[in-house]
Amino acid sequence: MTKHKKPFTQTYKTMPPKTQSGLSLGSRMVLATLVFCFVFTLAAVAVKTWSAWQINLAAMHSELNLIAQVYQHTLSKAIWEMDRDALHTHLTSASKVASVGQIEITIMPEQLAAETFSFNQPGWRKSSIAPSQEITLSYQSFFNSPSQKVGKLVLLGDERVLWSRLRSEVVAIVITQIIQSLLLAGFIMLIFNRSVTVHVQRIARHLAQLSPANLDQPLVMPRSPARQDELSMLVSGINHLQNSLSDYLQQKQLYERELAEHRDHLADRVSERTAELSEANKALASSAETLRQLGDIGRELTTSLNPNAICQALYQHLQALLPLNAFSVALLAPEGDRLNLIYYIEDGQLAPPYFVMLDHPDSLSVKAFKSEHELIIADESLIEKAPVPKGICPISPMRSVVLRPLIVNRQRIGIVSIRSHQANAFQQRELELLRSIAIYAAIALANATAYAATEASRAQTADALENLRQAQGQLIQSEKMAALGQLIAGVAHEINTPIGAVKSSGKNIADSLNHALENLPKLFQLLDQDNQQRFMQLISYKPQRILSPREERNKVRQLHPLLETAGVADAKYMAGILVQLHAEDTFADYLPLLHHPDSPLIFDTAYSIASIISNTDNINTAVERVSKIIFALKSFSRFDHEGVSVESDLKEGLETVLTIYQNQIKQNIELIRHYQDIEPIICFPDELNQVWTNLIHNALQAMQFSGVLTIAIGRKGNEAVVAISDNGCGIAENIRSRIFDVFFTTKPAGEGSGLGLDIVKKIVAKHQGRIEVESQEGQGSTFSVFLPYQHH
Numbered sequence: 001m002t003k004h005k006k007p008f009t010q011t012y013k014t015m016p017p018k019t020q021s022g023l024s025l026g027s028r029m030v031l032a033t034l035v036f037c038f039v040f041t042l043a044a045v046a047v048k049t050w051s052a053w054q055i056n057l058a059a060m061h062s063e064l065n066l067i068a069q070v071y072q073h074t075l076s077k078a079i080w081e082m083d084r085d086a087l088h089t090h091l092t093s094a095s096k097v098a099s100v101g102q103i104e105i106t107i108m109p110e111q112l113a114a115e116t117f118s119f120n121q122p123g124w125r126k127s128s129i130a131p132s133q134e135i136t137l138s139y140q141s142f143f144n145s146p147s148q149k150v151g152k153l154v155l156l157g158d159e160r161v162l163w164s165r166l167r168s169e170v171v172a173i174v175i176t177q178i179i180q181s182l183l184l185a186g187f188i189m190l191i192f193n194r195s196v197t198v199h200v201q202r203i204a205r206h207l208a209q210l211s212p213a214n215l216d217q218p219l220v221m222p223r224s225p226a227r228q229d230e231l232s233m234l235v236s237g238i239n240h241l242q243n244s245l246s247d248y249l250q251q252k253q254l255y256e257r258e259l260a261e262h263r264d265h266l267a268d269r270v271s272e273r274t275a276e277l278s279e280a281n282k283a284l285a286s287s288a289e290t291l292r293q294l295g296d297i298g299r300e301l302t303t304s305l306n307p308n309a310i311c312q313a314l315y316q317h318l319q320a321l322l323p324l325n326a327f328s329v330a331l332l333a334p335e336g337d338r339l340n341l342i343y344y345i346e347d348g349q350l351a352p353p354y355f356v357m358l359d360h361p362d363s364l365s366v367k368a369f370k371s372e373h374e375l376i377i378a379d380e381s382l383i384e385k386a387p388v389p390k391g392i393c394p395i396s397p398m399r400s401v402v403l404r405p406l407i408v409n410r411q412r413i414g415i416v417s418i419r420s421h422q423a424n425a426f427q428q429r430e431l432e433l434l435r436s437i438a439i440y441a442a443i444a445l446a447n448a449t450a451y452a453a454t455e456a457s458r459a460q461t462a463d464a465l466e467n468l469r470q471a472q473g474q475l476i477q478s479e480k481m482a483a484l485g486q487l488i489a490g491v492a493h494e495i496n497t498p499i500g501a502v503k504s505s506g507k508n509i510a511d512s513l514n515h516a517l518e519n520l521p522k523l524f525q526l527l528d529q530d531n532q533q534r535f536m537q538l539i540s541y542k543p544q545r546i547l548s549p550r551e552e553r554n555k556v557r558q559l560h561p562l563l564e565t566a567g568v569a570d571a572k573y574m575a576g577i578l579v580q581l582h583a584e585d586t587f588a589d590y591l592p593l594l595h596h597p598d599s600p601l602i603f604d605t606a607y608s609i610a611s612i613i614s615n616t617d618n619i620n621t622a623v624e625r626v627s628k629i630i631f632a633l634k635s636f637s638r639f640d641h642e643g644v645s646v647e648s649d650l651k652e653g654l655e656t657v658l659t660i661y662q663n664q665i666k667q668n669i670e671l672i673r674h675y676q677d678i679e680p681i682i683c684f685p686d687e688l689n690q691v692w693t694n695l696i697h698n699a700l701q702a703m704q705f706s707g708v709l710t711i712a713i714g715r716k717g718n719e720a721v722v723a724i725s726d727n728g729c730g731i732a733e734n735i736r737s738r739i740f741d742v743f744f745t746t747k748p749a750g751e752g753s754g755l756g757l758d759i760v761k762k763i764v765a766k767h768q769g770r771i772e773v774e775s776q777e778g779q780g781s782t783f784s785v786f787l788p789y790q791h792h
Contacts, residue, residue, distance in 0.1 A: 029197070033188050037181035044177045045170070052169040056162050057131060063099040064133035064155045072135060072153070079107050079150045080139040087117070094155075095119040101130065101158030105137075107151045121158055130157035199231050203238065215246040298440035305451040307331075310444045311343035318418060318437065322430050326398065326419035330356070330365045331445065332412065339365055339415065344389045346419070351389035362386055365415045368403035372412065374435070377401040378424060400425040404434055406442035413446055502623065505615035512608040512615070519605040526598050534593055535602065538581060539609040555579045559587065568594045577603045581610050648685040650713055650722060650787075651675055657692040658711070661700065668706035676714045682790050687763045694756040695724045695783050702728030702781065719769070719786045727780040736775060 071094050078087040087105075095103050101124040107115045137151040199221055206219045218239045221231065297317045304310050315327045326346035330339040337358055344351040356363045358370070362385040368375040377383060383398045398419045406414040416438050420426065426434070527535060556575045563571035563578075566588075574594060578584050581603075587594070593602050658665065665671055699709055703726050710725040731739060740761045764771045767787050775781035 029192060030189060033185045033192075037185045040184075041174075041177045041181045044180075045173055048173045048177070049166070049170055052173070053162070053166055056165050056169075060099045060157045060162065061131040061133070063097065064131060064157055067094055067097055067100065068133050068135045068153060068155055072137060075105065075153060076137040076139040076150055079105075079137060080141065080148075091117065091119050095121065099157055099161055100155055101160075102126070102154075102156040104154040104156070105151055106154075108149065123160075124158055126156065127159035130159040130162060132156045196231070203231075203234065207238070210242070212246075212249055215242045215249070218242065297437055301440045301444035302447065304444060305448045307342055307445060307448045307452075310441065310448060314416075314437065314441050315343070315345060318434070321433055322418060323420055323422060323425045324418040325421050326417075328365070328417045329406075329414065329441070329445070330369075330417075331406075331414035331449070332369070339363075339369060341365070341389060344392070346388075346392050347395050349392050351391045354389055356387070360387070364401060364403055365417060368405060368417070369412060369415050372405060374405070374431075375401075375403040376426070376431070377403070383419075396421050399423040402426050402431065402434060404438045406438060406445060408442045408446040413442060413449070416441055502619050505618040508615045509612050509619075512611040516605055516608040516612065519601060519608070523598075523601060523605050527596075527602070531593055531596065531602075534590055535606060538583060538590055538593070539606050539613065552579050555584050559584045563587065563594070566591060566594070569599070574599070574603060577607050580607055645682050645684055645790075647680045647682050648688070649680045650678070650688070650720060653685055653689045654692050654711055654713070654722070657689055657696055661696060664700055664705055665709065669700065669703070670708045672708060672710045674710065674712040674714075678713060678715045678720055679789070681720050681787055683767055683787065684763075687766070688787075691760045691763050691785065692722075692724070694760050695785075698756065699724055699726035699728065699781070699783075702726050702730075704728070707780075716786070719788050721784060721786055723782055723784045725780060725782040730777040730779055730781055731773070731775040732777060736773065739773070 071090055074090050075087065078084075078090060091103055091105065094100060100121070102118060102120045104116065104118040107117070133155040135153050136149060137153055138147040138149050140147045202221065203219065219235050219242075221235050297313075300313055300317075301310055304313070311329045314329070318324060318327060326344075328341060328344040330341045332338075333340050333355065338355045339358065340353065340355045341351075342353055356366055358366055360366050364375070364377065364382070364386045378400055380397060380399055383401055388394065398421060400420040400422060401417060402419075403415055403417040405412050406416055416434075418426070418434060523535075524532065556572070556579050559575040559578060560572050563575050568574050568591075575584075578587050578590070583590060593599060596602055658671070696709070696711075703709070707727045710723075712721075712723040712725070714721050714723075740757050761771060764785055764787070768790070769785060769787040772784045772786070773781065774784070
């Protein structure tokens with residue numbers, strides 16, 4: 001029912017102007033004018049006072065100067081004539097001038113002491129403000145005679161006179177300036193009142209009386225229309241504002257009438273809209289519940305990584321929300337040529353998994369997957385042509401089918417479909433629900449597929465790691481076998497060379513021994529006692545080193561002419577035997593044997609016996625070399641054996657090793673010992689003796705068994721230090737970092753196995769120590785072993 005209301009009208013009332021608690025504009029203008037005049041008066045008084053003060057100062061200075069000029073001659077004459085009465089009279093007369101505060105005259109006669117007279121005004125005080133005047137008094141006794149200085153006159157002004165004059169002038173200045181300021185203020189206020197205040201008051205009265213009823217009455221000012229100033233602009237603006245306000249009020253009244261006409265209809269529209277909003281709120285509440293259910297479904301789906309469990313949960317939720325009778329999920333195979341139907345249920349019948357090729361002509365899932373869009377099918381003939389999984393017996397035909405692609409990261413991974421026996425079973429609400437749930441389903445199934453692929457990859461990785469571990473074990477075993485083979489080959493080569501030398505030397509000894517045994521009895525019968533001694537000396541000579549074939553030929557070539565000169569028969573042959581016996585430098589000692597009739601027999605026999613001795617030395621050297629190789633190999637292979645550390649004196653171990661090498665050291669080696677008395681150290685003495693053996697042997701070889709060997713024992717902090725130095729060839733810088741590597745050696749083939757320094761490093765490391773090397777090519781090397789002191 002439509003309700004009629006009275007038209008809306010508005011009553012305007014003229015509001016009286018509000019009374020202001022502050023000053024009016026005129027009062028503020030008067031006050032501002034007075035303040036201005038006051039400030040102006042103060043400034044003018046200050047300027048004029050300062051000017052009067054300066055004028056008074058100048059006037060007093062002029063007065064003092066005038067007095068000085070007037071009395072200069074009379075005072076000078078009185079002083080010259082020594083007329084004290086006249087002097088006193090003149091000074092008294094000058095002191096009566098008001099500007100003078102003090103007169104001071106100084107008489108300075110020749111060859112007499114100066115005398116000063118002063119005259120003060122009563123109450124006068126010396127001031128730095130009052131001016132002063134000082135002149136020199138001189139007198140000319142005769143015409144054209146030179147002036148003579150007779151004294152000095154000083155005039156000091158009186159400050160009291162300055163202030164007295166200034167006060168009288170200031171009073172006149174203040175009174176004059178006040179009168180001028182008041183006249184100026186009155187004139188300004190009069191002009192402002194006639195030009196501004198009267199018109200502003202008229203404008204204010206007009207605005208106070210303004211109301212909607214008299215908006216059509218313009219503001220008129222009693223001024224000349226030709227004047228265009230700020231007041232004219234203000235009047236014009238007020239009139240324009242009144243016109244605009246009048247038009248606005250008329251328009252507003254028109255709108256109010258129209259609003260009154262539509263107000264009755266508005267109530268009905270509000271009632272209708274309220275009913276619509278109520279229905280919308282109910283639908284919104286239902287949608288909110290649906291959204292909550294979708295959120296719960298999404299959380300449940302995305303927290304599972306089992307595709308079958310995801311499909312079961314998806315079917316249960318869709319069955320509760322949608323009128324469906326069949327549900328299926330198909331995923332694209334990794335090969336990309338088929339869809340694997342991982343879940344299909346119809347009327348409670350669950351089908352086993354199967355697949356559909358992407359070229360199937362009647363499969364609805366294939367069509368939806370290829371079209372990349374949602375398919376809504378209501379054509380029963382198309383639905384009947386679609387293949388049905390094995391194990392499904394349809395109760396009644398399907399009349400509504402919806403297929404939705406599963407998309408993740410813009411990639412199609414499969415199809416989800418719902419079916420119903422009812423026609424048009426799925427409307428907009430059901431489609432929106434399916435679309436929302438399909439998003440969660442796609443994410444959950446993608447996660448499950450990725451997890452399955454990750455698990456498969458992890459299993460493959462584990463298998464690959466196991467295979468790699470086995471391959472690494474085989475590779476390590478192969479490397480060990482290769483290293484063992486290399487070690488055996490190196491040891492075999494190192495042992496084979498001295499064994500060959502032993503074998504060859506043994507055969508030579510056997511041949512030489514047979515020859516010597518046959519000739520010795522006969523030889524001793526032919527030689528007298530002196531020649532027998534020469535013979536024994538000849539065969540007992542031991543060489544320092546073995547000569548090379550080239551060196552032997554050079555020595556034979558040099559010795560041959562010497563023997564011919566000495567008259568030795570068959571000199572070339574004899575020269576060869578003497579070189580073999582290493583007697584080429586002392587052949588003169590054996591000339592009796594060389595000239596003996598049976599010299600060929602003598603030297604053949606000597607050569608055989610010397611060959612026996614030389615080959616015996618070769619056998620000893622070879623056996624020593626084999627022993628050293630076996631000892632090094634044994635230490636290398638048994639380095640990790642466990643033992644018991646004991647307290648040992650390092651000096652004793654070093655002296656034991658030096659005793660072993662005494663034969664090599666006593667010939668051409670200068671041994672220097674620098675031993676400090678240090679405490680015994682807990683160690684493995686036998687292993688440390690091997691360290692000293694290897695280092696000393698290397699030092700002797702570096703010097704070629706001729707030079708200076710220095711052994712030092714000391715202590716640095718908590719470490720015992722053993723330093724072994726030589727002055728041999730040194731170690732090249734480019735190989736210095738490799739000398740501790742296994743099998744690395746700088747010695748010729750057959751003289752080193754490359755295990756010595758490696759063993760040394762391992763033994764020192766076993767004692768938790770370290771070894772340092774300092775070397776310079778051509779000057780020698782120093783190996784320093786640092787062994788920490790340890791407690792039991």
